[in-house]
Amino acid sequence: xxxxxxxxxxxxxxxxxxxxxxxxxxxxxxxxxxxxxxxxxxxxxxxxxxxxxxxxxxxxxxxxxxxxxxxxxxxxxxxxxxxxxxxxxxxxxxxxxxxxxxxxxxxxxxxxxxxxxxxxxxxxxxxxxxxxxxxxxxxxxxxxxxxxxxxxxxxxxxxxxxxxxxxxxxxxxxxxxxxxxxxxxxxxxxxxxxxxxxxxxxxxxxxxxxxxxxxxxxxxxxxxxxxxxxxxxxxxxxxxxxxxxxxxxxxxxxxxxxxxxxxxxxxxxxxxxxxxxxxxxxxxxxxxxxxxxxxx
Ligand code: PAF
Numbered sequence: 191x192x193x194x195x196x197x198x199x200x201x202x203x204x205x206x207x208x209x210x211x212x213x214x215x216x217x218x219x220x221x222x223x224x225x226x227x228x229x230x231x232x233x234x235x236x237x238x239x240x241x242x243x244x245x246x247x248x249x250x251x252x253x254x255x256x257x258x259x260x261x262x263x264x265x266x267x268x269x270x271x272x273x274x275x276x277x278x279x280x281x282x283x284x285x286x287x288x289x290x291x292x293x294x295x296x297x298x299x300x301x302x303x304x305x306x307x308x309x310x311x312x313x314x315x316x317x318x319x320x321x322x323x324x325x326x327x328x329x330x331x332x333x334x335x336x337x338x339x340x341x342x343x344x345x346x347x348x349x350x351x352x353x354x355x356x357x358x359x360x361x362x363x364x365x366x367x368x369x370x371x372x373x374x375x376x377x378x379x380x381x382x383x384x385x386x387x388x389x390x391x392x393x394x395x396x397x398x399x400x401x402x403x404x405x406x407x408x409x410x411x412x413x414x415x416x417x418x419x420x421x422x423x424x425x426x427x428x429x430x431x432x433x434x435x436x437x438x439x440x441x442x443x444x445x446x447x448x449x450x451x452x453x454x455x456x457x458x459x460x461x462x463x464x465x466x467x468x469x470x471x472x473x474x475x476x477x478x479x480x481x482x483x484x485x486x
Contacts, residue, residue, distance in 0.1 A: 209286075334359055416484060
């Protein structure tokens with residue numbers, strides 16, 4: 191059992207370095223990057239991190255709402271900021287250092303938004319970033335990979351933990367680490383769910399009571415797809431679509447059945463093949479995503 195402590199808080203790069211440098215060499219530095227508004231899903235990731243770090247290692251949590259990954263008209267301004275509660279959870283989960291920089295600390299020359307003149311170097315994701323989330327949110331993954339690369343450079347972790355809920359993000363981060371030879375072990379944490387199956391997300395708090403009920407259809411649809419996977423991709427897709435279509439309260443963005451690497455699946459994969467089913471939909475003004483494994 192982890193005993194609650196108050197983590198040290200670093201607001202600047204130099205504070206972060208002063209806190210982490212003396213701890214390096216004692217054990218692994220394990221990093222959990224977040225945008226705050228922590229919920230039980232983050233607690234699960236922090237527990238994985240604490241376990242990986244061991245008693246001697248260091249768990250670093252970052253809390254930074256990264257403007258570069260939000261498009262025009264998205265929820266950057268209303269994204270929930272709950273720093274005091276986040277700090278309490280960090281203490282409960284045995285985090286050693288919380289890095290919570292302001293925007294100017296991460297982007298001293300300004301945020302290099304697409305289409306705005308800037309000399310900043312940013313991370314250009316490969317073509318995987320143009321599909322699914324990337325198709326609906328152009329530039330999103332450039333923003334994610336750029337900030338994650340910067341955070342990796344500042345924290346210099348041995349291991350970093352990300353949630354499987356953002357499955358495409360996790361795949362792209364793995365790809366970036368491999369392609370840019372960053373030498374960091376990436377660990378995926380399984381999605382944490384409410385009792386009715388809704389994947390925990392900081393954005394769930396935008397939902398009113400009625401929308402909250404409606405939102406549970408996403409995980410029901412994924413489960414229906416999972417249950418039919420043994421009959422092939424068309425049957426699994428049909429089952430999931432059937433559940434989604436029966437709920438008028440959602441506006442479907444995409445339902446995709448893919449390989450585990452987010453590639454194309456044949457209609458009838460060989461028995462034993464693993465895949466993934468992913469969904470994105472709007473409930474009111476809130477965009478929700480979810481995914482589950484498929485076993486053919
Ligand atoms: O998943 C998130 O919370 C963010 O996309 C991340 C990885 C912290 C980058 O800002």
